[in-house]
Structure formats: structure tokens, C-alpha cells
Amino acid sequence: MAAVWRAKVPPNSANLEEARKRVFDFFKLACRSLPKVMDIYNLDDVATISQLRSTIASQLRKNAHIKDPKVIDMLIFKGMEELENIVEHSKQRHHMIGQYVVGHHGLVQEMGTKEQGLSPFLKNFYKSNYL
Amino acid sequence: MGLGSLTSRAMIRRASTILNTTRSHNFSLVRSIVSTPELKNTASAAAEATPDPPLPPPRPPVNNARVHFPNPEDAIEVFVDGYSVKVPKGFTVLQACEVAGVDIPRFCYHSRLSIAGNCRMCLVEVEKSPKPVASCAMPALPGMKIKTDTPIAKKAREGVMEFLLMNHPLDCPICDQGGECDLQDQSMAFGSDRGRFTEMKRSVVDKNLGPLVKTVMTRCIQCTRCVRFASEVAGVEDLGILGRGSGEEIGTYVEQLMTSELSGNVIDICPVGALTSKPFAFKARNWELKGTESIDVTDAVGSNIRIDSRGPEVMRITPRLNEDVNEEWISDKTRFCYDGLKRQRLNDPMIRGSDGRFKAVSWRDALDVIAEVMHKVKPEEIVGVAGKLSDAESMMALKDFLNKMGSNNIWCEGNGGQPQADLRSGYLLNTGIADLETADVFLLIGTQPRVEAAMVNARIRKAVRSNHAKVGYIGPATDLNYDYEHLGTGPQTLQEIAEGTHSFFSAIKNAKNPAIVVGAGLFEREDKDAILSIVETIAKSANVIRPDWNGLNVLLLNAAQAASLDLGLVPESDKSIESAKFLYLMGADDVNMDKVPSDAFVVYQGHHGDQGVYRANVILPASAFSEKEGTYANTEGRAQQTVPAVPTVGDARDDWKIIRALSETAGVNLPYDSLIDVRERIRTVAPNLLSMDEREPATFSTLIKPEIKKEINPVPFKPSIENFYMTDSITRASKIMAQCSSQLLKK
Numbered sequence: 057m058a059a060v061w062r063a064k065v066p067p068n069s070a071n072l073e074e075a076r077k078r079v080f081d082f083f084k085l086a087c088r089s090l091p092k093v094m095d096i097y098n099l100d101d102v103a104t105i106s107q108l109r110s111t112i113a114s115q116l117r118k119n120a121h122i123k124d125p126k127v128i129d130m131l132i133f134k135g136m137e138e139l140e141n142i143v144e145h146s147k148q149r150h151h152m153i154g155q156y157v158v159g160h161h162g163l164v165q166e167m168g169t170k171e172q173g174l175s176p177f178l179k180n181f182y183k184s185n186y187l
Numbered sequence: 188m189g190l191g192s193l194t195s196r197a198m199i200r201r202a203s204t205i206l207n208t209t210r211s212h213n214f215s216l217v218r219s220i221v222s223t224p225e226l227k228n229t230a231s232a233a234a235e236a237t238p239d240p241p242l243p244p245p246r247p248p249v250n251n252a253r254v255h256f257p258n259p260e261d262a263i264e265v266f267v268d269g270y271s272v273k274v275p276k277g278f279t280v281l282q283a284c285e286v287a288g289v290d291i292p293r294f295c296y297h298s299r300l301s302i303a304g305n306c307r308m309c310l311v312e313v314e315k316s317p318k319p320v321a322s323c324a325m326p327a328l329p330g331m332k333i334k335t336d337t338p339i340a341k342k343a344r345e346g347v348m349e350f351l352l353m354n355h356p357l358d359c360p361i362c363d364q365g366g367e368c369d370l371q372d373q374s375m376a377f378g379s380d381r382g383r384f385t386e387m388k389r390s391v392v393d394k395n396l397g398p399l400v401k402t403v404m405t406r407c408i409q410c411t412r413c414v415r416f417a418s419e420v421a422g423v424e425d426l427g428i429l430g431r432g433s434g435e436e437i438g439t440y441v442e443q444l445m446t447s448e449l450s451g452n453v454i455d456i457c458p459v460g461a462l463t464s465k466p467f468a469f470k471a472r473n474w475e476l477k478g479t480e481s482i483d484v485t486d487a488v489g490s491n492i493r494i495d496s497r498g499p500e501v502m503r504i505t506p507r508l509n510e511d512v513n514e515e516w517i518s519d520k521t522r523f524c525y526d527g528l529k530r531q532r533l534n535d536p537m538i539r540g541s542d543g544r545f546k547a548v549s550w551r552d553a554l555d556v557i558a559e560v561m562h563k564v565k566p567e568e569i570v571g572v573a574g575k576l577s578d579a580e581s582m583m584a585l586k587d588f589l590n591k592m593g594s595n596n597i598w599c600e601g602n603g604g605q606p607q608a609d610l611r612s613g614y615l616l617n618t619g620i621a622d623l624e625t626a627d628v629f630l631l632i633g634t635q636p637r638v639e640a641a642m643v644n645a646r647i648r649k650a651v652r653s654n655h656a657k658v659g660y661i662g663p664a665t666d667l668n669y670d671y672e673h674l675g676t677g678p679q680t681l682q683e684i685a686e687g688t689h690s691f692f693s694a695i696k697n698a699k700n701p702a703i704v705v706g707a708g709l710f711e712r713e714d715k716d717a718i719l720s721i722v723e724t725i726a727k728s729a730n731v732i733r734p735d736w737n738g739l740n741v742l743l744l745n746a747a748q749a750a751s752l753d754l755g756l757v758p759e760s761d762k763s764i765e766s767a768k769f770l771y772l773m774g775a776d777d778v779n780m781d782k783v784p785s786d787a788f789v790v791y792q793g794h795h796g797d798q799g800v801y802r803a804n805v806i807l808p809a810s811a812f813s814e815k816e817g818t819y820a821n822t823e824g825r826a827q828q829t830v831p832a833v834p835t836v837g838d839a840r841d842d843w844k845i846i847r848a849l850s851e852t853a854g855v856n857l858p859y860d861s862l863i864d865v866r867e868r869i870r871t872v873a874p875n876l877l878s879m880d881e882r883e884p885a886t887f888s889t890l891i892k893p894e895i896k897k898e899i900n901p902v903p904f905k906p907s908i909e910n911f912y913m914t915d916s917i918t919r920a921s922k923i924m925a926q927c928s929s930q931l932l933k934k
Binding site: 174175176177178181182185186 | 549550551810834835839840841844847848851852856860
């Protein structure tokens with residue numbers, strides 16, 4: 057909570073250009089803190105800085121379709137919050153591994169070649185009974 | 188209600204209260220416990236009497252019950268709280284009140300049992316009657332004016348409640364009935380806020396009724412519902428009343444267990460916590476449970492049940508009302524098999540290694556191995572067997588899959604070598620379970636309904652009790668819980684009846700509604716066609732099949748049987764298993780594994796590590812009936828559905844999905860991806876399986892079948908079920924069922 061109290065909400069971006077600039081600033085800030093993150097969470101044996109950087113980039117690209125500066129501001133605010141939590145060591149190692157190293161696909165990564173040619177039914181069948 | 192009578196009553200009341208007040212000065216220490224102030228307060232009673240309050244609109248009947256008038260001219264009119272209702276002659280006051288939408292509190296009255304009238308909780312006021320009357324035992328008379336919420340009725344209930352609670356222990360916090368207890372609810376609604384009893388409460392020794400019913404007899408309020416249930420519905424004279432007055436106790440007269448197959452129902456009908464479920468004791472509270480309305484698969488009746496679960500665990504199974512199938516009872520096997528769902532479960536696909544041990548593998552690997560083996564064997568050497576508990580969807584998928592692989596050797600266990608699936612009437616209980624009640628002569632051929640289908644047996648017993656139906660039985664010596672005539676043990680007796688030389692033939696011939704019930708155990712006999720044709724001869728000559736009454740029945744044994752025959756799971760040859768190189772067991776555990784060649788590849792798909800697993804090369808874990816949505820047809824041809832109550836165990840999948848996935852791995856894609864698609868496919872084969880909860884009777888009677896002349900084998904009929912409590916993989920894995928078989932089957 058402390059981070060939330062401290063955070064000063066910057067004024068809204070006037071236009072899309074300004075919001076866009078803020079996104080890049082946020083990305084750079086995140087990338088600059090990566091060495092410290094690697095250090096405090098001891099991630100050297102599971103990930104590299106470039107992997108984490110591309111994870112951040114892909115998370116940003118997930119919202120590439122958003123054009124409303126207000127929404128972008130809000131997302132940057134949330135991202136900043138998350139970044140602060142990480143840098144302040146408010147998280148634990150397994151949070152980092154779970155969210156940014158392994159990702160949402162789970163530990164078992166299917167090799168692309170085997171999956172090819174399977175129907176969606178069979179893909180879901182291999183994953184779970186409830187898909 | 189005339190205004191004059193009300194005022195005059197108020198006057199009398201005022202006079203008596205004046206008398207009371209003058210006296211009560213001396214006894215000012217006496218606490219008044221009456222919580223109905225209008226009884227004491229003359230001013231309020233008088234004030235109430237003068238302005239006639241507008242009546243609320245009439246209420247619909249309790250539970251939206253509909254009244255059936257057998258004779259329209261026998262209707263009588265009674266007034267309940269000022270409203271007139273029409274009820275048939277012979278209704279009790281309590282039933283008339285229910286029709287008027289007034290639920291009368293009761294403990295001893297139960298609509299399916301005889302009337303005892305001993306709890307006195309249902310007292311109501313009837314105009315011109317000097318005392319409140321017990322509404323459950325009083326017949327409604329024309330023009331009767333019944334008042335259910337007058338001060339007198341309220342005070343009567345309060346008094347009864349005080350007497351009942353006098354000797355009832357205050358252990359609701361540790362009582363399993365807590366939360367669903369009639370006494371608890373009614374003492375909240377009708378009881379007083381304090382009692383005057385200061386002496387010691389009585390205590391009663393608990394009785395041992397066996398592994399299913401736990402007794403805490405101190406809690407008993409002597410409503411005698413359990414005694415009446417045991418002697419009337421279950422047909423065992425095990426329970427009774429001992430002693431009189433405050434020494435009255437319910438118990439078995441001598442030290443013995445309750446040996447009925449319906450004993451679990453006393454748990455439901457007990458209004459207090461005197462009889463509770465022993466396996467469920469202290470396991471959960473009823474408000475923590477999630478109820479799922481499903482159906483039972485342990486026999487062919489398809490009893491309607493509610494599966495109560497907490498998280499991923501089935502905590503108990505209770506009956507659900509269905510007048511056409513199980514009324515409101517279920518058998519003990521249905522009720523207590525649920526602990527088998529937690530034991531011996533298969534949770535991972537497994538392949539047997541070269542050392543003979545199973546090794547867990549991924550679904551992909553398991554399916555790949557099976558598909559590879561299937562392509563190596565000849566199509567006619569592929570054999571599929573559906574198990575007792577299979578649902579229609581998975582049987583449809585299995586049949587389609589094996590047909591696409593080129594094999595037509597698929598059957599469902601219990602149907603014998605060459606089942607007759609051409610005419611539905613040849614394998615259904617054509618009369619219908621509910622209509623068996625109206626039969627007046629039964630001929631049971633090679634069937635022991637008490638162990639094969641306990642709910643059907645309860646119907647036959649009902650017919651024996653109410654219509655004095657005559658029961659003839661051909662088969663090994665057995666214990667049915669009604670009087671029956673043991674005609675013989677084998678097909679020879681049947682032949683005598685068919686020839687008309689046996690005395691029972693005239694009984695069938697002269698009966699109004701004769702019912703012949705053939706056991707499905709005969710399907711396993713070599714000479715079953717000959718026996719069935721003799722039975723048809725009897726049916727024809729005794730006029731058992733008429734346009735308005737079809738009395739020729741087959742009583743099936745397993746939940747999957749009717750649907751499998753509807754879907755046409757009939758093998759090409761009955762010797763296919765001896766020449767099988769690839770055997771697909773879909774939950775089939777009772778296949779004779781000695782006949783399977785040693786080099787055959789056996790796949791077992793199922794939810795329990797039961798008999799089929801011992802010989803299997805690959806195990807595919809599937810979901811049990813409590814975890815999947817599946818269609819089952821019961822022995823009378825009624826399609827019903829199970830509903831998933833809990834998640835599947837481990838890495839298990841639904842049966843039809845496994846076969847659909849395997850078909851894709853094997854390169855013969857089945858054209859359905861969802862349950863809806865499978866049902867569309869079923870629609871083309873057996874559309875009756877899609878009309879849910881409705882009984883689809885057979886269209887043609889068996890009599891159009893050409894007659895078969897075959898020699899019968901004089902070997903006597905064998906009992907088709909040896910152990911009532913353990914018949915399938917779920918019940919065989921159940922600890923409770925094992926206890927029952929060791930304690931209750933002891934002879």
C-alpha cells in the first residue's frame with residue numbers, strides 16, 4: 057500500500073503523442089531496472105536480461121491496439137506500480153518466475169512440430185477435461 | 188364466520204380472564220410461558236373482533252400439488268381459515284389444509300405411511316368441536332370449518348412442543364440432523380421461548396442397527412415413522428416399540444441388525460436426529476453442501492438422487508422425489524456407494540512395461556501406443572465391450588469408432604452372447620415401474636427383484652399390500668419381503684405353465700392386470716431364446732398383452748443395458764472374445780478374462796482399478812457418474828441424465844472424449860467435438876434417448892416376433908446377483924458396501 061500512497065498521479069496526457077512518449081519512458085525505466093531485478097531475485101540461472109526485456113516488450117505490445125490516451129495513462133500507472141513492487145522486493149522469487157519467466161503457458165511447452173495437424177478438440181483434450 | 192359468534196367468544200374469554208386475574212395475585216411468582224398474548228390480553232382480543240380484517244388472497248396448494256378426484260361427485264367442500272376448498276371424500280383434515288395452501292406442522296404423519304396420530308403436533312381447531320383435533324387422523328367432513336392459526340391451535344402446538352422438548356437433549360450443536368431437523372425448525376416456528384421442565388431428562392440406550400444407520404435414541408420423539416416404514420415399505424418387522432409412557436423406546440426386540448435393503452430411508456424420514464447416517468456422521472454440515480440433482484447408476488432403475496458435495500468430494504447421496512421411478516426412497520446401495528468414488532481411482536494414463544508394472548505416461552503417448560497397435564491387428568480381431576456403468580454418449584462413440592476401424596464386435600456386458608435388440612419391447616419393463624402397482628398377479632421368472640432392483644421390488648410389495656396381488660416365483664430359493672408362491676426352480680415349470688397344466692396358469696389368465704417379469708440374468712443362458720419364446724407363449728395364451736395393458740416385462744440389471752440395446756450394441760459373433768487380438772474395455776469389469784487370448788492387447792478405460800485392470804496393457808482414466816454429464820436409459824426405457832457434481836480425479840477425461848481423441852490419433856476422425864454433437868448423432872440411431880425424463884414405451888409388442896423352436900436346457904435358473912451390495916466397480920471399491928456385505932449378508 058505504501059507505494060500507492062507515495063505515487064503521485066501525473067496529469068493526464070494531453071494527446072496520443074504524449075501518452076506514446078510516456079510508454080517509451082516506462083519501457084526504458086523498466087529495462088534499466090532489470091539488472092537490479094536479476095540480482096535481488098537471483099534469476100541468473102532461469103532467465104537472461106534479454107529474455108525479461110522481451111517479456112516486458114510483449115506485455116506492452118499486448119495493449120498495442122489501445123488508442124485512448126486516458127486508458128494508456130491508466131495502464132502505465134498500473135505498470136509503474138508493478139515495477140515499483142518488483143524493485144522494492146515486495147515480491148518473491150517464485151512470483152517473478154511464474155509471471156515473467158515461465159509465463160502463462162505453464163511449464164510444459166509443446167514443441168510446435170507435434171501440435172501441427174491436430175484438431176482443436178485434440179489440443180484441448182491433451183490440456184484438460186474442461187476445455 | 189359470523190360476527191356474533193366471535194363477539195360471544197370474546198365475552199366468554201373476558202369473563203374467564205377476569206377470574207384468572209383475581210386468582211393470579213396470589214401466584215404472581217408463576218411465570219407465564221404463553222407467547223400468544225391475545226390469549227391473556229382481553230383488550231386486544233376485543234379490539235381484534237370488532238373490525239373484521241380483510242382476508243388475504245387464497246394460497247396455492249402446498250408444493251403446488253394437484254388434487255386428483257377419482258369420482259367427481261365424491262367431492263366435498265370444507266372451509267380452511269375461511270376459504271372454501273373442494274377435496275375428494277376420504278381426505279384427512281391435514282390433506283384438505285394442504286390443498287388450501289396451509290402447511291400444518293407434523294412429526295408422525297407421512298404421506299406414504301399409515302397414519303399413527305401420536306405426535307399431536309398437527310392439532311387444529313374445528314368449529315363445533317369441543318377440543319382441538321389431530322388433523323392427520325381426522326377425516327374431512329362436508330362443511331367442516333377448519334381454523335389453523337387461531338390462538339387455540341397455536342397454544343396447542345406450543346404445548347405439544349414443550350412436551351416434546353422436555354425429554355429431547357439439547358445437543359443440536361453436535362447433532363448431524365442440525366440444520367435439517369424438523370424438531371429444530373418447528374420449535375423455532377411454533378415453540379415457546381422457555382420451558383418449565385426442571386427435572387432430569389430421560390436417557391435411552393442406543394441401538395445397533397448395523398453399519399448404515401446410527402442411532403442416538405435419547406433424541407427420539409417416538410413418532411414411529413421408522414417402525415411404520417420398516418413394516419410397510421421395507422417389509423421387515425425389525426423395528427418396534429417397547430415400553431409405555433415415558434419408558435417408550437424404539438428398538439429391535441432382540442439384539443439384531445436391520446437387514447433391509449431400504450434401511451437407509453429411515454434416516455430421511457426420521458424428523459429428529461435419532462436415526463442418522465453412520466458413514467456421514469460428523470463429516471459435514473448440511474449447509475456446507477452443494478446439491479446436484481442427478482441419477483443413480485448402480486442398478487437399472489435409475490433412481491433420482493441428489494449428490495451432496497463439498498469441494499471435490501461427494502459427501503452423501505440422498506433421494507429426490509420422482510413418483511414414476513423411486514417415489515422418495517432409494518436403496519442402500521445407491522445411498523452409501525459414494526465412498527467408493529474416493530477409493531481405487533485411476534488418475535493417470537498408464538502403460539504396462541515389460542516388467543509387468545504400470546508406468547504413468549502422458550495422454551499423447553498412451554493414445555499413440557493404442558492407435559499403433561490397433562492398426563497392426565485385423566479389423567475383425569478388434570473387440571469392444573462397454574461396461575455396466577457406461578453412458579449412452581460414450582457407447583455411441585465406441586460403436587462409431589470401432590465400426591470405422593472395420594470391426595462390428597461391440598457389446599455391453601450383461602446382455603449375453605446374442606442379445607435381441609430388434610424390438611424394444613423385448614428388453615424393457617413394458618408395464619412401467621409406477622404401473623406395476625396396479626398389477627394383481629405377478630409371475631417372476633429367474634429374477635430376484637429384491638437384490639436386482641430394490642425400488643421395483645418396493646413397487647411389487649406395494650401391489651401385494653394394497654391390491655393383495657398374488658406373486659408366483661420361478662428360480663432358486665430366495666427371500667422376497669412379501670408372500671410368494673415358489674412354483675419351481677427351472678424352465679420346466681415354465682413349460683408346465685405354458686402348456687396350461689400348472690395351477691398358476693389360471694391365476695394369470697383370470698387376473699385383471701397380470702405382470703410377467705423376466706430377469707435379465709437369463710440373457711446369459713444358452714437357451715434364452717427358447718425360454719423367452721415360452722414366456723411369450725404364456726403371455727399370448729393368458730392375454731397378458733392387451734391394448735391398454737402390457738404385462739410382459741424384462742427387468743434389466745445394469746444402468747447401461749437399455750441404452751446399449753437401444754443403440755444396437757450387438758456383437759457380430761458371440762465367440763469374438765476368444766479370437767480377439769485387441770480388446771477395448773470401456774469400464775467393463777465382468778468380462779471373463781480367462782477367455783481372452785494371452786497375446787491380445789487389452790485397453791481398459793474406466794474410473795476404478797477393478798477386475799478389468801489386472802489384464803490391461805494400457806489404462807485410460809475416465810470420469811465416474813458423479814463427474815460427468817451422461818444419458819442413461821433405465822429398465823422401463825426412461826432416458827435420464829447425470830449431472831457433474833464434483834471435478835474429475837487426476838488427469839481423467841470424460842469417456843466419450845477419450846474415444847473421440849483416440850479416433851483422431853488412429854486416423855479415423857469421429858465427426859463430433861461436443862456433447863451436443865454426440866447427441867445429434869444419437870438422434871439418428873435412438874431418438875428416444877434424447878427425450879429427457881420421459882418414458883418412451885416400446886411401439887411394437889414382442890408378439891409379432893416369429894416363433895423360435897429350440898430345445899430348452901433343464902438346468903435351474905441361477906441367482907443373477909450374488910451380493911446385493913457389490914455389483915460394479917464403484918460399489919466393489921466402497922468400504923461401507925464391504926462392511927454391509929460382511930455384516931448384513933451373514934446368514
